[in-house]
Amino acid sequence: MLEDRFGRTFPYLRLSVTDACNFRCTYCLPDGYRKTQEESFLSLDEIRRLAAGFASLGTRKIRLTGGEPATRRDLPEIAASIAALPGVQTLALTTNGYNLKQNARRYFEAGINALNVSVDSLDPVTFHAVTGHDKLSLVLEGIDAARAAGFRNIKINSVLLKDVTDRTLPDFLEWMRAEALSVRFIELMQTGSNREFFAKHFISAEVLKAQLLERGFAPAPRAPDAGPAQEFHHPDYPGKIGMIAPYSKDFCKTCNRLRVTARGRLMLCLFGAGGYELRPFLQSDDQRDELRQAIAEALHFKHETHYLHQGVTGSTPHLASLGG
């Protein structure tokens, strides 16, 4: 199992398969996706070799993300090639849900067994304002289609935005009770391109935590290998509420994940600089040992914590470029 200098192990890889996205979320790509370089995202074969290398180093969970991963036509083939690897127990997808209605069954049949769908608001006007698209009902229909296709314990990601989405907890609670979903509220993160937006809209997850405790939610016991989300449960709700609060103390202590960008750069931290090129080691099946060595060596350079509190956001212009 991959281990860093601070004793953290890394069973979890977040793999971006594209930078492109069709939404214009205000905190991520407010002007939409613009092609900045030749679109040479990792090919199906490169992705397969990369995932096989990680799996052989103890990676048990791989999340496909982006950009919007569903904009890749070969997403089912990518998923099937990873699902077939020995050792990979969880193959997850994070999506904005725009094409789940048509494709949920294909994704499920390809071997994706965990699904996160981003829904920042259950109010159609606010959803439109945040994402740039009037597609709340399409996304909700997509979630229904995913359930019908066989996905269980679907998780909803919702970014906390002051004066925008922070008043919608009651809507989410009503939905959770009716549909057995889990919801993860994510603190807005500052990136290279959203400084002003961040200053205006950041709200601490502590505010939400107080609202949850008031409503009778209690912190759920932490599994020993759990990542940085803090979870809350309530007897009346089958699903859990999770909070991802990167600005909270000790967030980095439980870091269990690595990231690879859509062009094959290993990033040791969402807010780190630089990265390590893995693409040269993905050109043939014979390069497995070189790939494994490159990953293990890079891990020595992982820092103990991010430097977000000092306003250092690393080289990430927005999370779409890194696989948030």
Ligand code: SAM
């Ligand atoms: N396009 C897909 C989606 O939106 O679900 C996958 C990629 S997106 C970068 C992954 C997650 O990161 C989404 O839940 C999104 O809301 C979240 N995200 C993006 N930028 C963020 C930011 N600056 N702070 C907090 N969460 C962010």
Ligand code: SF4
């Ligand atoms: Fe696209 Fe996801 Fe970023 Fe929204 S958060 S713009 S859906 S990549």
